[in-house]
Amino acid sequence: MSACDPRELVLLAAAELDGAARRRIEAHVAECPRCAAELQALRQGLALAARLPAPEPSPEAIDRVRRAALGALARRRPARRPRIAILRRYALTAAAALVALVGWSLVQQWFAPDPVPPGHVAVADGRELTHNWDRWQNAVTDSAVLTEELGTLQQSDPWTLAEIRLAGSASQKAGDELQEIIEHVELIEHDAADGS
Amino acid sequence: MAPRADRDIVAQLVSQCRRGDPQAFEQVFALYRGPLYAYLARTTGDRHEAEDLLQDVFVRLVENLDRYEESGRFEAWVFRIAANRVRDWARRRKHAERTASAPPGGRENDGDGPLPGVLDKAVEAPPEGRMIAGEQIRQLETAMAGLEADERQVLVLRHYGDLSFREIADIMGSPLGTVLAKSHRALLKLRDKMDRPAARSDP
Numbered sequence: 286m287s288a289c290d291p292r293e294l295v296l297l298a299a300a301e302l303d304g305a306a307r308r309r310i311e312a313h314v315a316e317c318p319r320c321a322a323e324l325q326a327l328r329q330g331l332a333l334a335a336r337l338p339a340p341e342p343s344p345e346a347i348d349r350v351r352r353a354a355l356g357a358l359a360r361r362r363p364a365r366r367p368r369i370a371i372l373r374r375y376a377l378t379a380a381a382a383l384v385a386l387v388g389w390s391l392v393q394q395w396f397a398p399d400p401v402p403p404g405h406v407a408v409a410d411g412r413e414l415t416h417n418w419d420r421w422q423n424a425v426t427d428s429a430v431l432t433e434e435l436g437t438l439q440q441s442d443p444w445t446l447a448e449i450r451l452a453g454s455a456s457q458k459a460g461d462e463l464q465e466i467i468e469h470v471e472l473i474e475h476d477a478a479d480g481s
Numbered sequence: 482m483a484p485r486a487d488r489d490i491v492a493q494l495v496s497q498c499r500r501g502d503p504q505a506f507e508q509v510f511a512l513y514r515g516p517l518y519a520y521l522a523r524t525t526g527d528r529h530e531a532e533d534l535l536q537d538v539f540v541r542l543v544e545n546l547d548r549y550e551e552s553g554r555f556e557a558w559v560f561r562i563a564a565n566r567v568r569d570w571a572r573r574r575k576h577a578e579r580t581a582s583a584p585p586g587g588r589e590n591d592g593d594g595p596l597p598g599v600l601d602k603a604v605e606a607p608p609e610g611r612m613i614a615g616e617q618i619r620q621l622e623t624a625m626a627g628l629e630a631d632e633r634q635v636l637v638l639r640h641y642g643d644l645s646f647r648e649i650a651d652i653m654g655s656p657l658g659t660v661l662a663k664s665h666r667a668l669l670k671l672r673d674k675m676d677r678p679a680a681r682s683d684p
């Protein structure tokens with residue numbers, strides 16, 4: 286017979302055990318009066334906790350929160366997810382992919398002005414983004430395209446090179462930083478899209 | 482009350498929200514604002530704080546939708562945001578209390594805030610049918626408020642978030658065994674306190 290384990294009793298009381306584990310604890314409880322009593326008490330505790338009412342926000346608060354969240358929703362730039370997903374798929378060449386992203390937006394908008402200051406978010410044109418994304422995908426898979434774009438980038442301004450360095454180092458970093466780079470690239474590209 | 486929304490529907494709503502669809506957001510908002518607010522109100526014990534935090538949670542939710550991984554339940558992700566906000570809030574409050582109590586005449590407004598878990602204003606008067614239970618509910622709230630913050634946290638996450646102990650452990654960044662031990666203590670305390678009616682419910 287297994288030993289008394291209060292933690293497993295909690296799982297049993299909360300119906301979060303299944304299969305063999307559940308049968309094992311149930312068998313123990315059937316032979317252990319102490320655990321049987323404890324299980325009973327835990328179930329009563331759970332039933333009590335479940336009776337705690339849910340306070341509700343005031344209508345004014347609901348309205349305020351909704352407006353704030355809808356504002357944040359409107360500021361969202363669409364089509365970010367697919368990019369990230371695809372970048373993950375190409376994780377091994379993440380640095381190259383990012384360089385391609387930067388490079389391609391540069392090639393597209395050769396005379397793009399300074400980067401959009403952080404905080405400013407341009408409203409994206411969905412079709413433009415989809416189109417761009419198709420192009421990027423091709424660029425990532427084709428190393429010749431990459432090389433060509435890299436060559437072009439050598440002649441670009443210092444700011445761009447800094448971006449590329451950033452992109453390169455991001456490939457060895459965590460997802461969050463990677464995303465930050467992508468967001469920045471998006472800003473560049475939105476800015477350019479505005480100008481065209 | 483817990484948001485047991487169909488997983489496919491939620492997944493659909495999330496992807497629509499990611500594309501900036503306000504109608505999809507309205508549905509997400511309707512699904513989670515109640516449970517989230519209840520959780521925030523119970524953990525902070527303050528309606529106004531809970532409302533501010535609720536706004537913070539929803540704005541962050543919208544801003545970070547891309548970071549949600551479909552492998553986990555959306556509910557767990559949403560409540561993780563809320564739990565993080567509460568943790569930051571608790572930290573700020575502790576800091577404010579410390580700086581307020583040192584020099585006389587510092588910040589005075591939140592000096593003796595309500596017991597965490599007991600709301601400053603009573604829960605809105607329930608409809609007649611539930612009136613009978615009013616006193617018991619009051620007692621239950623006091624009993625909840627008497628728990629350690631971590632113990633209460635586990636119980637309200639489970640109750641309002643409809644989360645499993647595994648999900649709660651994940652959210653709190655604690656081993657499952659620790660969360661279960663806390664729950665064990667909390668549940669027995671709750672039962673014992675409710676067993677001795679009115680013994681310690683005087684203010």
Ligand SMILES: [Zn+2]
Nearest residue numbers: 288289317320
């Ligand atoms: Zn036993």
